[in-house]
Amino acid sequence: MTALLDTLRTAVGAAHVLTHDDPGTDLSAWERDWRRRAQGRALAVVRPGSTTEVAAVVKACAAHGTSIVPQGGNTGLVVGSVPDASGTQVVLSLTRMNAVRAIDGDNLTLTVEAGCVLQNLQQAAANAGYLFPLSLAAEGSCTIGGNLATNAGGTQVLRYGNARELCLGLEVVTPQGEVWDGLSGLRKDNTGYDLRDLFVGSEGTLGVITAATLKLYPQPAARLTAWAAVPTMEAAVALLGLAQQRLAAGLTGFEVMGQFALSLVDKHHPQLRVPLWQESPYCVLLENSDFESEAHARALFESLLETALEQGVVTDAVVAENLTQAKGLWHIRESIPLAQADEGLNIKHDISVPVSRIPAFCAETDALLAREIPGVRLVNFGHLGDGNLHYNVQAPVGGDAAAFLREQEERVNTLVFDQVVRFGGSISAEHGVGSLKRDKLPHYKDPTALRLMRAIKAALDPQGLMNPGRVL
């Protein structure tokens, strides 16, 4: 491996090839995943500074038959960007490639390198007077390359789509070390197969995304947030339909939160003052992005909520008076994962089903779990507008939560995933497959789809060196 390491040092500079042989070097930031579920050991962490350097690294690894694990901010939730324990894989870290290459206001596009942190990218767009709408919990440390490689979702998907929908063009280094310059800022280009969307969401298994051209949007004049108690999940779906009709594309957020999820926030973070949670099995957070004015946004919201109260799909509601209150409401929503961690270990899911089937899915699955695992507690919340629930399962009160996870996680997963598929859903809505859900795909995915995926992988990466053991 000395020959490979020498080639890599020549390619990117000795300072940017980190190995365990370097005295005092701690590689755990690159070797351990965000949720600390896996700790691998890398042959080396290589940090190229340009696309040409990425290509040289990939070519060198291909020539030596060495596997590559591309990595951005290493914030993924499915163990998709850390090396295995073999000590033979190269971690290709993109974080030095973090430049915003260009902003084109008239074209509403921005071109950025893969290692740019999402929050910095949002800020660069805002500084130029535009909105880059991708927004998610890890935005302070995740990178846009990772967001694209995993087709990240988040809180604005209802209006603006996943990372996929925000991407117009890509620059990619292929498993052979060629550079595909697909950095197009075009809204329309029908000259062949859609390679862009093949690389987006492929989790580093087909090549390395080095840069992207992304869509920008005008900044709204006002963003208003409301919080509504709804009597049933059916009512939450009805409220969503009403809000889509009244606010149309102005509806940029629609989050549902179950009573138990909110009770945990109330219990562990009482200073956040969760509104209305005691009266209702579910609360909903709505966001209205308005291009006219705050007054217009408020009038639309009030009229919507009035109709919803009349129709009985909302029992009570508050509209944030100002930005501080709005942030406070979002903060409650975003504190659910923390509050459930405070309560103890739990089994996490990231599922989707068609919006229309969510009420029946929840009713049936809630009952199934209560029957099968007495005392189980459901932390149900998520992006209802996208049909995406984080349908998490907390151990019964008073029991040994660690033992519960050890003994019940597989069984709970099977119960939930079987239900998801029965309702036409997906077992991974926005987090991806990685290593964690790889074993599940053969059971839950259409066999023809899997065969097609394997054929594509073999065609583009015949040596199987790109992020092996992920997805397929």
Next chain:
Amino acid sequence: MTALLDTLRTAVGAAHVLTHDDPGTDLSAWERDWRRRAQGRALAVVRPGSTTEVAAVVKACAAHGTSIVPQGGNTGLVVGSVPDASGTQVVLSLTRMNAVRAIDGDNLTLTVEAGCVLQNLQQAAANAGYLFPLSLAAEGSCTIGGNLATNAGGTQVLRYGNARELCLGLEVVTPQGEVWDGLSGLRKDNTGYDLRDLFVGSEGTLGVITAATLKLYPQPAARLTAWAAVPTMEAAVALLGLAQQRLAAGLTGFEVMGQFALSLVDKHHPQLRVPLWQESPYCVLLENSDFESEAHARALFESLLETALEQGVVTDAVVAENLTQAKGLWHIRESIPLAQADEGLNIKHDISVPVSRIPAFCAETDALLAREIPGVRLVNFGHLGDGNLHYNVQAPVGGDAAAFLREQEERVNTLVFDQVVRFGGSISAEHGVGSLKRDKLPHYKDPTALRLMRAIKAALDPQGLMNPGRVL
């Protein structure tokens, strides 16, 4: 081939296998393309009535090594859906598979078979109270399967995207005759490679789309149309930016039309009464879809146009008083292709460049053509909001137009396409590649992209039987 024909007759019923041996049968509707540029000869036209039958047809053809040309409404503009002249290819017509399988209002989705005519699909959505926004000139006879296979564009792309963006799931028969059931109505599903977008836009070369799950939208309360004279193309781009800021997602149409294009409508269709064309080098048609009311739409439009007049990006404007006037304005826009045909033969282009570069592209390319081909006349119009121009070239006045096309078409194409690529554009924005532009790709497309496309084609269709000679 008798054995194959017998198998096909057994698979779909003898009445649905049409051949030249059948007395009195005229297959030209399937063998000749829409623009009458090509007339092929089919071994047979096969019209399956179900996905199972499509799979049986594909399997039979694969076993006999017989090529398949999938066909919908046969309205494509790049000779992509008619057989070659060999008499050995099977035309697989999807038009009998035209059912709307399901409408799911709460999920805002509709599932439809590939052979459904676009207008019928729009109507089915409207009957259920929803909008299916894909809209284009051929909508009365094109099919949704063809729209998806070619990633069709049209007049509402600015707000709702191409056919690709409107599609959530597909059912596809692979070149091996397997059925991939990907008819998902999910907004989020990150369980593997994006096969959907690989088939969308692949022009029948990777498999046969048999059904799709599509996005629906709420119906707007009002659709208002305005017509504005702008002093320059730069002003048109500035007006677009202003309209995007003010109307946001309400801006559903933004078409630009050059003075010569409008003069042809005025000359050949004087009853249409083209407004404002004599005062200005370009006019713009804007559409505002409003979810509140017509009054609200009108107030927004008036405020927008007032600002635009103040800023000098608009010199004069009219807002349609009613639906009849609005339809009249759209009718003028849509009459340009007919008017240019009335004027004589011309060379058509369907190009895109980044919106920000359109003014420079037009200025340079207009001058280049005027210099290289004295007397040439440019019929320039299109979807400016998408950076998509139909930059057509009309023969000089008084000359022999047929001779002009014969002698100059290749040269004009080269001049225009070289400019397009120089400006970061695409030589086929919305019409696809088909047979017509296949020879151009090796010259104008990134070589790595072409290699990846060929690898995917070989992996999914190793026999090369799906629509051979198209795209690649």
